[in-house]
Amino acid sequence: MSAAAGQYAIAVIKNALLERDQAVIVTATGASQIYMVKTIVASEGIDWSKAIMFHLDEYIGLPATHPASFKKYIQERYLDQL
Known part of the structure; x- marks a missing residue:
């Protein structure tokens, strides 16, 4: 299910x-x-320089x-992987 998401x-x-x-x-x-994050960061063809990321909590x-x-x-799970 995480991979599909x-x-x-x-x-x-x-x-x-x-x-x-x-x-x-x-x-x-x-x-x-x-696992959803792993799927996303492993994807090719996304220009991450054009992405803005917000986080829900801190x-x-x-x-x-x-x-x-x-x-x-x-x-660790997004930015360092890109």
């Missing part, structure tokens, strides 16, 4: 880039997202380097 997300991102030359992505964290006052930080999660 990832494939759907890839299609939506590519369509946004084709139609608007920009993709705006809102992402979440958690175990349910891991803990107030938690350093970005803390293991529970959502920023750290996004950095």
Whole structure:
């Protein structure tokens, strides 16, 4: 199911880039997202320089380097993979 969600997300991102030359992505964290994210970042043909990413949550006052930080999660699972 995660792979199917990832494939759907890839299609939506590519369509946004084709139609608007920009993709705006809102992402979440958690175990349910891991395989979907792996599918998305492994995809070819997405110009990530034209993507803007937002995250749903973050803990107030938690350093970005803390293991529970959502920023750290996004950095490691998305950005470092691209």
